[in-house]
Amino acid sequence: MESILVIEDNPDTREWLKALAEEAFPGARVDEEATLEAGRAALEKGYNLALVDLSLPDGSGVDILIDIQTGHPDTFAVVTTIYDDDRHLFDAIRAGAKGYLLKDQPRERLVAQLKGIARGDPPLSPGVSRRILRYLAGGARRTESDAPRLTDREMEVLGLLSRGFNRHEIGKALDITANTAAGYVKSIYRKLHVSGRAEAIREAIGYGLVSTGRPEGD
Incomplete structure (x- = not known):
């Protein structure tokens, strides 16, 4: 070290x-x-x-x-x-x-x-x-099969959230309005039973829904 x-x-x-x-x-x-x-x-x-x-x-x-x-x-x-x-x-x-x-x-x-x-x-x-x-x-490990069911669009939004995008940046990346992006974020939070970005990413990582490495090109 x-x-x-x-x-x-x-x-x-x-x-x-x-x-x-x-x-x-x-x-x-x-x-x-x-x-x-x-x-x-x-x-x-x-x-x-x-x-x-x-x-x-x-x-x-x-x-x-x-x-x-x-x-x-x-x-x-x-x-x-x-x-x-x-x-x-x-x-x-x-x-x-x-x-x-x-x-x-x-x-x-x-x-x-x-x-x-x-x-x-x-x-x-x-x-x-x-x-x-x-x-x-106790067999308590969570797997992707245990994860809440997210739509394809919600998975896209979750991936951008994990990279630090805000709702305006998500909207621009996906060609949707910021309000629509915010709606997807709320839906993700509700399905993951969380109240914020950090908790959502933590849960998503725990379920294997998002990558833990730096995205290519970042």
């Missing part, structure tokens, strides 16, 4: 995570950001690893994970959080997290888990691993 981005709003915790990253990957450049928007801007520089807090002052770290998965697939995203529950865990995994570390672990264990990335070991806290195994054992 040559470059690492830490996205964490608490200054003390941010410095602590930076120190952990420097210990795990000596010589790596470690940058820090405290907000969702600053993290998004920093990602444009390109990083090998991102340590992402889920609770940020201007939004959810899940939105950053979606950005990484759809626009920066070469960045290895790891959640660093206090949240030890299924909702936060599986939302993060569906959004693209490759690891999920709880901050209350001993320092040496966290460093060892980060070092394991170089060996191909996913950095997961022990309790998190047990939750994932329990989830898989």
Whole structure:
């Protein structure tokens, strides 16, 4: 790991995570950001690893994970959080997290888990691993066949949403009015049982309805 981005709003915790990253990957450049928007801007520089807090002052770290998965697939995203529950865990995994570390672990264990990335070991806290195994054992994984039925046009709109298009841009791309595009977006939200773009993309990725890579030509 040559470059690492830490996205964490608490200054003390941010410095602590930076120190952990420097210990795990000596010589790596470690940058820090405290907000969702600053993290998004920093990602444009390109990083090998991102340590992402889920609770940020201007939004959810899940939105950053979606950005990484759809626009920066070469960045290895790891959640660093206090949240030890299924909702936060599986939302993060569906959004693209490759690891999920709880901050209350001993320092040496966290460093060892980060070092394991170089060996191909996913950095997961022990309790998190047990939750994932329990989830898989219960056959709860969602597939595209489980997904809500979207029309062909709604799938087109969803694909453009996942690329960051707003309703005016969607309308122009599909040769429809912005109001018609907004109607399709509302229908998608209703069928996916979500209330916003980030949630819609997260659910769509979870069901395999949209690609997780950067579209060709972007």
